[in-house]
Amino acid sequence: MKFIDEVTITVSSGHGGPGAVSFRRESMMPRGGPDGGDGGKGGDVIFKSSKHLNSLIDIRHNKKYPAQNGQPGAGANCFGANGQDMVLTVPEGTLVRNMDGEVLIDLTGIEEHVLLKGGRGGKGNAFFKTSTNQAPEHAQPGEDGERMEIKLELKLIADVGIIGFPNAGKSTLISRISAAKPKIADYPFTTLTPNLGVVKAADFKSFVVADIPGLVKGAHQGVGLGIQFLKHIERTRFFIHLVDASGLSGRDPIQDYEDINYELTKYDENNAEKEGFFSLADRPQIVVLNKIDTLSIDQLEKLKSTFKKKTGVEPLMISAVTGKNIKELIIELTRKVFQEEEL
Numbered sequence: 001m002k003f004i005d006e007v008t009i010t011v012s013s014g015h016g017g018p019g020a021v022s023f024r025r026e027s028m029m030p031r032g033g034p035d036g037g038d039g040g041k042g043g044d045v046i047f048k049s050s051k052h053l054n055s056l057i058d059i060r061h062n063k064k065y066p067a068q069n070g071q072p073g074a075g076a077n078c079f080g081a082n083g084q085d086m087v088l089t090v091p092e093g094t095l096v097r098n099m100d101g102e103v104l105i106d107l108t109g110i111e112e113h114v115l116l117k118g119g120r121g122g123k124g125n126a127f128f129k130t131s132t133n134q135a136p137e138h139a140q141p142g143e144d145g146e147r148m149e150i151k152l153e154l155k156l157i158a159d160v161g162i163i164g165f166p167n168a169g170k171s172t173l174i175s176r177i178s179a180a181k182p183k184i185a186d187y188p189f190t191t192l193t194p195n196l197g198v199v200k201a202a203d204f205k206s207f208v209v210a211d212i213p214g215l216v217k218g219a220h221q222g223v224g225l226g227i228q229f230l231k232h233i234e235r236t237r238f239f240i241h242l243v244d245a246s247g248l249s250g251r252d253p254i255q256d257y258e259d260i261n262y263e264l265t266k267y268d269e270n271n272a273e274k275e276g277f278f279s280l281a282d283r284p285q286i287v288v289l290n291k292i293d294t295l296s297i298d299q300l301e302k303l304k305s306t307f308k309k310k311t312g313v314e315p316l317m318i319s320a321v322t323g324k325n326i327k328e329l330i331i332e333l334t335r336k337v338f339q340e341e342e343l
């Protein structure tokens with residue numbers, strides 16, 4: 001299964017500025033020579049790749065990305081200013097295709113590529129002065145820029161995977177922290193295929209979270225939907241281990257937490273031989289207890305301390321429905337995603 005982020009936009013390079021027709025006029029020189037300057041060059045459309053971006057979310061804000069036109073030339077041999085380039089910074093690995101689907105640029109391993117060149121500026125009349133034509137009356141127009149509709153495409157790679165029992169609120173959580181709109185319902189196995197969401201964090205940072213179908217005890221033996229969906233989060237850096245704290249399911253949060261971890265170790269055993277595999281059980285986890293809106297303050301404190309005592313882990317307590325502590329969770333996720341990147 002592939003998750004593709006796709007955006008269609010129109011890019012255009014700038015027109016060249018026209019050259020000027022002008023003659024020097026000074027009181028002592030009634031018949032001054034030509035002094036029309038050249039127009040400026042139109043801006044280029046340039047793609048740059050960045051390792052620090054991981055989705056096309058920032059490109060979605062606009063449909064059109066024009067570079068600036070060059071300025072016209074002027075008298076006194078003034079050249080027009082060059083138009084500013086349109087620089088689009090996109091994640092490394094982005095493909096730029098034309099509308100026929102042909103790949104124009106593959107930003108894998110390359111840092112910068114000019115897609116459309118801006119038009120040249122026109123020559124001013126000063127340029128056309130010759131011994132036989134001392135007073136040329138014409139200047140060149142600027143060259144036109146180019147316009148193109150393109151499709152950007154990026155295979156999304158999730159940074160963070162959400163694991164947990166069915167009904168724990170994984171889909172509710174991803175819908176809270178990203179623009180993803182997965183199906184949410186009060187029965188197990190609502191999610192049948194993974195969902196990806198892009199989380200926009202502070203400082204223009206963003207990262208990708210994957211919501212996969214719930215696991216149950218015995219998943220490694222094929223119970224429930226089985227553990228095959230874990231393969232979709234094999235490449236994530238860490239997990240949000242989401243636990244239903246409400247007790248409404250009739251299960252025990254600590255037991256749920258341990259059951260899921262046990263399924264991870266079983267998955268590891270089955271995949272240990274696979275080339276490049278790295279253990280899911282050893283993958284860092286942010287342990288999050290959800291649905292705390294259903295608990296009294298006393299129950300909440302008690303659960304938190306029992307959880308810590310029995311598992312050695314201090315969980316974050318949230319409500320994906322009311323939004324309680326979601327901001328704190330996003331801060332923690334951002335810290336962990338980008339801290340590991342800097343190491």
Ligand SMILES: Nc1nc2c(ncn2[C@@H]2O[C@H](COP(=O)(O)OP(=O)(O)OP(=O)(O)O)[C@@H](O)[C@H]2O)c(=O)[nH]1
Binds near residue numbers: 169185187192
């Ligand atoms: N009270 C309360 N209910 C919640 C909370 N988060 C999720 N729910 C409810 O729990 C039920 C299951 O939520 P989902 O987000 O579909 O759970 P899931 O983990 O994606 O479930 P599967 O896709 O079946 O694995 C829904 O009825 C949600 O409204 C919460 O913070 N508080």
Ligand SMILES: [Mg+2]
Binds near residue numbers: 170171183184191
């Ligand atoms: Mg779900």
